[in-house]
Amino acid sequence: MRPELARIRRRLRAACGEAGVPAGDRARLVLAATLLAEPVIEAGRDVHVETAVADRRLAVTFRLPEPVGQARRNALPLLPDAGDGETLTWHLASGAGPHPAPADEDAATREEMLALIARADALAQEQRELKHELAETNSGVLAMYVELEQRDEQLRRAHAVIFRELEDALRPPPPAVPGLELAVQYSPTEQDSPTGGDLYDWFVLPGGQVHVTLVDAVGHGVTSTRHALTVTHAIRTLALEGHPFAGLIARTSETLAAIEPGLMATVLLARVDPATGKLTLANGSHPPPVLVTADGEAELLRSEVVGRGVGFPDPGSRELVHHTLGPGDTLLLYTDGLIEGRRDLDEGLGRLLAQARAHARHPTGTLPAELVTRMHDVVLHADDTVVLAIRRVSG
Structure with missing residues (x-):
């Protein structure tokens, strides 16, 4: 991992820890930042990052050298707020108190990986329960079932993106x-x-x-x-x-x-x-x-x-x-x-x-x-x- 990318990841983890952002939300933010910043840094260009805490919310702003298309924004594990395409901002709710990430990069990655796995497990269980409820209803909710299948496909693809990011930690x-x-x-x-x-x-x-x-x-x-x-x-x-x-x-x-x-x-x-x-x-x-x-x-x-x-x-x-x-x-x-x-x-x-x-x-x-x-x-x-x-x- 390039030093500049590692520095950005450490800065985001420190800001999340100070604001008390839960590990699951921190993991999605760090992964989204990695997917955005890595190709820019590999190309020898700069990524500017700003963080601020106000009203029990953490604001993270990315300034990139070129716009990020809507399709790419939609594929991120944590969607940013609406913006001009070159400037992306996330607002994350703070927790009950400071929740610092482990200082060791591998330990922080493992903690975030387990949080993402737990979230994926919970979402998968929720999907199964929703499918079961819909299967017991009448044909009038067929359109809702089709929509759920589409959401399930989107969720599967999102999980695949997350899991690929975790391959180095797992294997x-x-x-x-x-x-x-x-x-x-x-x-x-x-x-x-x-x-x-x-x-x-x-x-x-x-x-x-x-x-x-x-x-x-x-x-x-x-x-x-x-x-x-x-x-x-x-x-x-x-x-x-x-x-x-x-x-x-x-x-x-x-x-x-x-x-x-x-x-x-x-x-x-x-x-x-x-x-x-x-x-x-x-x-x-x-x-x-x-x-x-x-x-x-x-x-x-x-x-x-x-x-x-x-x-x-x-x-x-x-x-x-x-x-x-x-x-x-x-x-x-x-x-x-x-x-x-x-x-x-x-x-x-x-x-x-x-x-x-x-x-x-x-x-x-x-x-x-x-x-x-x-x-x-x-x-x-x-x-x-x-x-x-x-x-x-x-x-």
């Missing part, structure tokens, strides 16, 4: 790690709703090891997204605090039990030392990863004792899997959507091993997408799918 890009190549492919069940319970996280620990978390939360829609995000964030926090790798799944489940009592998720954790290739796996009710060797062999890496996921009875990985990746070896981590497309998991695992062998020397960057395409040639049971590839390229 981080691979970290740059000398000696390793990393790639990912996410395939949602519905292309216009790129969220679900399949999420991942990867980062480099202070000691140089790469930590990977893959989560598949039970359920569907924005609730499962929230659950999966909660699990990945909890594991990242505990891992960076230095909690033992072997107990991370159990500790995460214990930590979240009181916060999200209904949360259940399968979890797969991996630690890779890029210098030595040493690999450690912890599995909580998740499909086993696949090891593809440099000479084209493929096998499942699983322990004798199957662990349990977060929210399951007796959670945790009872037995770790240890291996050493040689130069050219590839580790494949995935969610069950990859192998259950034909409803037969054993067949799916067999087909995955065969495809892994056939594409052992495929470029890492496009390997996950290639496997998804091959495995989803016939889909009888659609589900979100995540595939991660980690290849050691040096000894």
Whole structure:
């Protein structure tokens, strides 16, 4: 993100915090400002921002170098007041008192993301309730039902815009790690709703090891997204605090039990030392990863004792899997959507091993997408799918 855009986002968050603007309204304002300012800043032009608080209302004014058409204004997640096209103004009601945003950019983004997801969830529930009420009325309200369907389509498109803005927060890009190549492919069940319970996280620990978390939360829609995000964030926090790798799944489940009592998720954790290739796996009710060797062999890496996921009875990985990746070896981590497309998991695992062998020397960057395409040639049971590839390229 360019420094000027980051400065504008910080300024808006600070103004919203001072005025006590709720997180949901703040999130829509920051997203609207980002969509307007980013292309202008990328083009090397200036965006002027003014903020003022009066009569328990926050006024935010954007002055842009060229007019913003009505169609583009209508597509923003927070509509501005009527204006001359080059100057856009929003008025937001203040809350009961100051509500500052977190100082950390990632933390502020996560808070805004959760507020937007909660708002989308509430709007979707409202839409379902309205549809149910209209379905019970007589044909005289048919025109209203048609209008509601149109509103539902508009809402779906607006949600897609919001979700695309949140993709970076939900699905981080691979970290740059000398000696390793990393790639990912996410395939949602519905292309216009790129969220679900399949999420991942990867980062480099202070000691140089790469930590990977893959989560598949039970359920569907924005609730499962929230659950999966909660699990990945909890594991990242505990891992960076230095909690033992072997107990991370159990500790995460214990930590979240009181916060999200209904949360259940399968979890797969991996630690890779890029210098030595040493690999450690912890599995909580998740499909086993696949090891593809440099000479084209493929096998499942699983322990004798199957662990349990977060929210399951007796959670945790009872037995770790240890291996050493040689130069050219590839580790494949995935969610069950990859192998259950034909409803037969054993067949799916067999087909995955065969495809892994056939594409052992495929470029890492496009390997996950290639496997998804091959495995989803016939889909009888659609589900979100995540595939991660980690290849050691040096000894």
